[in-house]
Every structure is written in C-alpha cells, then in structure tokens.
Amino acid sequence: MKFKIAILGAGNLAWHLAPALEDAGHVITEVYARELSKAYSITERLYSASAKDDLDFSESNAQIYILAVKDSAISELADQIILPEESILVHTSGTIPLEILGYSSASYTGIFYPLQSFTKGRKMDLDEVPFLVESDDESTLQKLKKLAKSLSPLCYQVRSKDRKAIHVAAVFASNFSNHMIRIAEEIMRRQGVDFEMLKPLIIETISKSLQLGAKNAQTGPAIREDYETLEEHHRFLAYNDQIAEIYRLISQDIIDS
C-alpha cells in the first residue's frame, strides 16, 4: 500500500524520513516549514514535493500528514493546519499524548514515533529504526502499521502510557549513558590523559550489555561491594560535589539491585 504524504517540519527527522519514504515507494506531495528556504532544503532531496510556508492544505492530495517538528510546536501546528476530508494527521513525538491532535481539522489522528536519535547529515538506515504507532481508529492504525513496515521490520503498536514509560527508559539508556561517557571524558581531560584508551572498554561493555543483559554484564567495584575502592574513588571526586554524589548514588543503586 503506497501513500501520498505531506511532511511538516524541516529538521533532523524530516531530513531522514522524507527521502526514505520516497525510497519505499510513497509520494511526498508537500514539505512545510515556517521559512520557505528550510522547506526547500528538504524538497531538493526529493523528486516532486513542493515547498510550503502556509498551513492551508485544503487543496493537497496527501492522505497522511506527518508533524516532524519539536514537541513544543505540535499543538500550535495541529490547531492551525487546514486539512482536506479523510486526512490522517500524526505526530512523531515520544512524549506528547495523542489527544493533543484532537482539536485539529483532521478526520483521523495517530502517532508515528521513530524511536531513534537523528542527526542531519549522518547516515541512518531507517530499516533499523523501531517505529511505535498508535491510533484510536482501527483503520488508521492499520495504515500507520503498513507505513511503518514499508520502512522497517521493527514496528510496535503501543499505548500512550507505554510510550511515556518507553521515553523515560530511553532517557536512561541513551541520554544518561551518554552523560556517563561525558563525565569520563572530563575526568580524563582534567588528568591530561588520552580519552581514546577508554573507547575499546566502552564498546565491549555496551556490546556485552545488549547481548547478556545489563544485570549479567555488570562489573566493577560497586557490584563487587569493594567499599575500599568506592571510598577512594569518592575521595578522588571531591573536587566536584555533584559528580561525587552521582558516583555515590549510582554505586548504591548497583549494590541494591
């Protein structure tokens, strides 16, 4: 099943999603951005989509309208967009509830959330991206599943309350694990030693974690309850109270769990 699709937004997600949808055989009819030049930066990567800076889609041929914008912009766009009959409006956020689209002019609404971190210009195979879809309308849900499956085998139907839990989990697994690496970078930089030497350990740790499960993969002073080393590390970090407290709290949680 091929769809005619309009994309609203010209950020990282639109940059990756629009060409991938074309590659999967769908037609991108329009790309909207508040600034026309930004819409062109996406349409120039596409076959025949037109760039738009107004929200009147009453003459559009698209069946599905994808809001690929930041969370804070979703509500305003959904309220202002003018859509034709039988149109489906979806957003792509991990946190915003479905109900926010409820006052739009769309006939049907849904969520089409790619659970991945996108960076413009960085290659990303969409077929390795999980898509989390949701809709109150069964026929819309089926269409969103078909759309997701045309891009990736990893398609999950989830409820809004699951999506919130998944987003919290993603913050730990992604943002917070990245911040642990950031703190390590700082410690190495401060000591004047080369951060490069930690990279093989990080790669092996994460690979082991994903293969064996993080509980089985855990090593280090906390899981060994090596209080002498924990105390010594805590003293070493005395130059930064907040980092020292993060060390103490995470070590305690490793011991407790």
Add this chain to the structure above:
Amino acid sequence: MKFKIAILGAGNLAWHLAPALEDAGHVITEVYARELSKAYSITERLYSASAKDDLDFSESNAQIYILAVKDSAISELADQIILPEESILVHTSGTIPLEILGYSSASYTGIFYPLQSFTKGRKMDLDEVPFLVESDDESTLQKLKKLAKSLSPLCYQVRSKDRKAIHVAAVFASNFSNHMIRIAEEIMRRQGVDFEMLKPLIIETISKSLQLGAKNAQTGPAIREDYETLEEHHRFLAYNDQIAEIYRLISQDIIDS
C-alpha cells in the same frame, strides 16, 4: 623480543591472556592457581606450560611473572611468591599501586594493566585492548612496553596517579553507563514492553558519542532544558525514590555542564 612468562591466576584475564601471549611468540612456563584443577583449566589451552599450586618459583625459567588475580589477592601473593634472580613481577590491576609489590622477592616490579572487561569464553581480540604499563625501572618499563606491543598497538605508559583517574573514568564510562541500561531494562519490564525496541537507539547513541564526543552527541529533555518533560518523568518514577533521585541529579548535571 620474546619472553618466558609465568601466569599467576586462572580467572577471566588469565584465560584470555595466556593463549594470546603464546600466539605472540612468548613461552608460558607455568600457570599457578590455588587449586591445581583451575591451573589445568588454563594450561590445557597452552602448548607446554605446567600447572602449579605452590608459590615456589625459585627453579622457574620465567623472566616475567604476571599476577592475573583479583585486587584483594595481589598483596598476599606478592609477599609469598619465591622468585629467582633478575625476575620481573607485575600485577594487572587498574587500582592497586605499584608499591604493593615492593616487599616481594622480585628484582624488578611493574604494572601491566589491560584496560578492558574480560569474560571467560567470550571472544576478545587482545590487539584491540589498550595496555597501560608502569615501572620505576627504565629497563623493566621497556620490556613491559615490548610485551604490550607484541599483543596490541594500544600501549600507554602511565603514572600510578593517572591510572587511578583512568579507573574512576572507566567506572563512569563502563559500569555506570551499563547501569543506566539496567534501569531502562527495569522500566520496560515493569511496563510490560519489549526492551528490544531500545537497542537500536542505544547502539546509535554510543556510536555517536564516540565519534562526535559525548557533549556534542547529547540529546533529550535535560539538554533542551525541557522542564515540563523532566517534571513529568520525575513523577513517573515516584515508585522508586532512588531512581527518581538519580534521574533528577543526572538531569541537573546535564543542564549544568
């Protein structure tokens, strides 16, 4: 330069290191373990090493004696081992100071620390492992560097105080990033959703972090200072005070840094 080497210990590190040393052309003369059967579990993977459960090495031909045992056992073994003239005794720990070997019968001492997490039975290419070497004696240092370089191009000479900083950094980069994944697993399990869907995000995050640096790679509600989402996530985690506090503290540190 090829060495005759004795290994003390029969754990994860000995399991990986002993055959790799043979592959690099060195000769393993003896493997010591407190239980002879454990020493055999290593020698059976080697050409001609003999298994030993006593610490009298006065008749050994080895030039380098590698303590591949847990931190808490190093001191006792170093004190009890009987070594021939001109022998070099090294330990493999990231935390224990060089001085702990000072009262041993070795002529020279050093540290030969592979900065990696080893799991018995799991394949690990030693040539991707960084070796951190240290000695007070220049000629010993040169030998340890040659030994390291025979296994891996990643050889770093470090001072004991650097080694401690590197170990603290490694706890953040490895143990703590793994624990963030563990917390994510728990949140997903508790919600009854499939943890699998987070794996592509984790892989992309770490890969981006190592390529661009963790500071540049950071995304999520904290770096965006999206206080509404932070507050909502904190409420979601109210069922576990310790996890909620970890969420608050790391988010604050991301905002501050």
